Amino acid sequence: xxxSTGRANQSDNRMFTVVxxxxxxxxxxxxERRFTVPFGQLQGLMQSIAQTGGxxxxxxxxxxxxxxxxxxxxxxxxxxxAVSHANVPVNLYKPKDPFVGTVTDNYSLLAEGAIGRVNxxxxxxxxxxxxxxxxxxxxxxxxxxGTDANGKPNKLRLYSIASTxxxxxxxxxxxxxxxxxxEYEKDGETIHGVCSTFLCDIEPGxxxxxxxxxxxxxxxxxxxxxxxxxxxxxTGIAPMRTYxxxxxxxxxxxxxxxxxxxxxxxxxxxxxxxxxLYDDDFNRYVxxxxxxxxxxxxxxxxxxxxxxxxMYIQDRVSENAEEIFSWxxxxxxxxxxxxxxxxxxxxxxxxTAAATAKGLNWxxxxxQLKKAxxxxxxxx
Numbered sequence: 001x002x003x004s005t006g007r008a009n010q011s012d013n014r015m016f017t018v019v020x021x022x023x024x025x026x027x028x029x030x031x032e033r034r035f036t037v038p039f040g041q042l043q044g045l046m047q048s049i050a051q052t053g054g055x056x057x058x059x060x061x062x063x064x065x066x067x068x069x070x071x072x073x074x075x076x077x078x079x080x081x082a083v084s085h086a087n088v089p090v091n092l093y094k095p096k097d098p099f100v101g102t103v104t105d106n107y108s109l110l111a112e113g114a115i116g117r118v119n120x121x122x123x124x125x126x127x128x129x130x131x132x133x134x135x136x137x138x139x140x141x142x143x144x145x146g147t148d149a150n151g152k153p154n155k156l157r158l159y160s161i162a163s164t165x166x167x168x169x170x171x172x173x174x175x176x177x178x179x180x181x182x183e184y185e186k187d188g189e190t191i192h193g194v195c196s197t198f199l200c201d202i203e204p205g206x207x208x209x210x211x212x213x214x215x216x217x218x219x220x221x222x223x224x225x226x227x228x229x230x231x232x233x234x235t236g237i238a239p240m241r242t243y244x245x246x247x248x249x250x251x252x253x254x255x256x257x258x259x260x261x262x263x264x265x266x267x268x269x270x271x272x273x274x275x276x277l278y279d280d281d282f283n284r285y286v287x288x289x290x291x292x293x294x295x296x297x298x299x300x301x302x303x304x305x306x307x308x309x310x311m312y313i314q315d316r317v318s319e320n321a322e323e324i325f326s327w328x329x330x331x332x333x334x335x336x337x338x339x340x341x342x343x344x345x346x347x348x349x350x351x352t353a354a355a356t357a358k359g360l361n362w363x364x365x366x367x368q369l370k371k372a373x374x375x376x377x378x379x380x
Contacts, residue, residue, distance in 0.1 A: 035330065088138075089213055092130050095156050098143055098209040099132045101125055103202050104174065114274035117181040118235060119200045120162065123208060126173045132210065133172070135165050136242035137218035137376075140175060141211035144198035156211060157195035160218075160238035160338065160378065164245050166255050175210075178238040178277060218336060218376050220246065225262045227333040229324065231347060233269040233313055236339025237277045239378070240266055243336070248285040248293060260292065262332065267320075269298040269313035269343070296320065314346035321354030328365075334374045341379040 017036045093099040101123035109118045125132045134140070141156040148154055159177045167174035181200045182193025202208065218239050220228070228247075230240045245252050247260035270276050276297065285293045296316050297303075303311035306319070317324060327333045337347060348362075355362035369375035 033329065035332070088135055088216055088219065089133055090216070091212065091214060092132055093128075093211050095141065095143065095211050098141075098211045099125070099128050100207050101132075101175075101210045103204050103206045103208060105204060106200075106202055109178065109277050111274035111276075113272065115271050116183065116275070117200055118275075118277060119179050119181075120176060121179060121199055121202065122163070122168060122174050122176045123210065124174055125167075125210075131173075132175070132213070133165065134161055134175065134213035136161075136220055136246055137239050138213040138215045139378075140177075140213050142177075142195055142199060143209040143211065144195045146194075146198075148194075154194055154198075158212075158214065158380075160236070161213070162238035162241050164242050164249075164252055164256075166252065170251055170255055178235045178241070180235045215378070218338070218378050221334055222258075223262070223332065224258060224260055225332060227262045227327055227330060228264045229327060229333065229335045230264070230266045231313060231317070231335070231337040231339075231343075232266065233339030233343050234275075235277070236337075236343075236379075237268060239336065239338050240268075241278050241281075244282065244285060244293070248289050249281075263292055263294070263327075265294040265296070265324075265327070267296045267298065267313055267316050269300065269316075269339070271299070271301045273299055273302060312346060313343060314350035317347060317350040318354060321350070321357060325354060325358050325360065328369070331372075331374075334376065335369065336376045338378045344377070344379055 017034055019034055103121065104124050105122040106119055109120050110116070139158045139160050141158050143156050144154045146154050159179060161175055162178040163174065163176035166172050168176050177199065179196055179199045182196045184191050220226075220243055228243060230243065232240050244264065244266065246256065246258065247253075247264055253259055266282065268276070268282075276299075282293075282295050286295050298311045298313045298316045300310040300312050305311045305315035309315075328335065337343070348366075351366070352362040355365060366375060
């Protein structure tokens, strides 16, 4: 391996190009890949490449300076592009002693002609001891008022958080949810979900029992140059909204001091255009950050796939398979999936076909991504 890291006394802002051979599996192992990262990320990148089977042939300093000792590539491998779980709050409030929050806002997210009912609901978290706080990608529990058919208190339901750690008001004392009212037929009768109906009907000023936060599966990497692919259906958009606000909302970028410089790609599935959630915000991010954000929609009742059937999110994955896997081959890329559990088989089938077309084995690759903290799934 040829190594040039420049002068050892330079600052950590130095940039390095890592030349990799045999990266990936099967036929892709013959390809040479190059990754450019700052010095502070060099160690993690090299460990990531080693864990995924790549062979580093050279590490080059962009300034062309003379060689100096490089980070050890054969160190015990850590999880590449790891998501930091340090200082992530968990279970600050439990079901036996929940926090009581106050509803500050509750409004519909749907345009006229949409199917169903989906609301954006915000709660004031002020006054807690400890303060109920959270990070992007976590969930909270809601205990609806009332009792069940057996006279026992209604059970807790978990919901993905739809606001960043700073809240929609940027003051760090609120949390927002994106809630679809559950509705189904049973014995000829329309049944509505207990907790989802409770939330969609709730009025500002009402008190709500809240637990959590919980979850470390869907956390964003701390690397500002990470790439993020997001696959969402319906209210599975909630965590994706938190990521995208953190990445691209100007007030958020100023507040958190975290300036995303990687690439983000949202693939969103809904039945109709009026069912698109937070669509105006996402279109604005595309306009303001065209080099960093891509937004692809699958609107099943309005668009057709290549076979003339309804366009689902897995069809968009198939259409963009080559580029998606080009992203995945980069060890700085993370994939997030959120929505109804029924979306998983279709996504898995699409990824399998896409991988096969590139000479890859998805059954081998997916566990590798999961082990490397790069494949994140939250379905319900």
